[in-house]
Amino acid sequence: MISAVGIQKSYGDVKVLKGIDLNIPQGEIVSIIGKSGAGKSTLLHILGTLDLADSGELIICDEKITTFNEKKLAKFRNENIGFVFQFHHLLQEFNALENVCIPGYIAGKNTAEIEKKAKELLDYLGLGDRMTHKPAQLSGGEAQRVAVARSLINNPAVVFADEPTGNLDKASSEVLHQLIHKLRTDFNHTFVIVTHNEELAKMSDRTITIEDGRIK
Numbered sequence: 001m002i003s004a005v006g007i008q009k010s011y012g013d014v015k016v017l018k019g020i021d022l023n024i025p026q027g028e029i030v031s032i033i034g035k036s037g038a039g040k041s042t043l044l045h046i047l048g049t050l051d052l053a054d055s056g057e058l059i060i061c062d063e064k065i066t067t068f069n070e071k072k073l074a075k076f077r078n079e080n081i082g083f084v085f086q087f088h089h090l091l092q093e094f095n096a097l098e099n100v101c102i103p104g105y106i107a108g109k110n111t112a113e114i115e116k117k118a119k120e121l122l123d124y125l126g127l128g129d130r131m132t133h134k135p136a137q138l139s140g141g142e143a144q145r146v147a148v149a150r151s152l153i154n155n156p157a158v159v160f161a162d163e164p165t166g167n168l169d170k171a172s173s174e175v176l177h178q179l180i181h182k183l184r185t186d187f188n189h190t191f192v193i194v195t196h197n198e199e200l201a202k203m204s205d206r207t208i209t210i211e212d213g214r215i216k
Contacts, residue, residue, distance in 0.1 A: 001021050001190055007020040017214075027203050029190075029205045032205050033208070046058065061198060079154055083161070084147050084161040085163075095131065097119065100153055101153065161195075
């Protein structure tokens with residue numbers, strides 16, 4: 001489902017990724033671990049099409065991403081990829097339901113259908129009574145679950161998560177860990193997660209260690 005071959009990336013004179021080869025099948029939960037500065041987030045951003053490799057080939061859902069122009073890449077990203085970040089990046093002026101709907105609106109989907117699906121996702125994630133609450137009225141764990149719902153609104157093939165539990169307490173982290181596995185079981189979503197959380201890494205199907213820009 002994801003195939004990366006010879007991915008290299010530098011920033012100025014600093015070579016961050018030094019030839020990454022990676023294959024991730026549909027429905028797998030993969031954790032990427034390693035020390036700070038090893039290249040984990042850079043790899044995640046390239047796999048998630050938020051950044052471009054200097055060289056190498058990236059294929060997602062049988063599409064050769066490295067041949068796409070910016071407009072085609074943005075459309076592909078919106079339709080096929082979901083993101084969850086350490087700091088949920090919810091828009092403060094919108095309530096939970098509105099935040100979840102935004103990627104669907106961007107995709108030009110039917111408003112009524114998107115709102116219906118957003119309500120179903122929030123119910124599924126245990127947030128049925130928090131739909132009209134704005135981010136400032138939500139706990140950290142609730143806000144992160146809203147972010148998860150937002151990442152799923154367009155039914156992506158893969159969800160990329162960058163330190164998704166890094167800003168959560170232990171109890172909220174455990175809820176999110178269980179949720180990721182439930183989503184994979186119920187909907188066969190693929191998850192690629194950068195994490196320092198050992199418990200989350202242990203719960204993954206596979207752990208990939210990045211060291212000095214290479215897979216160890």
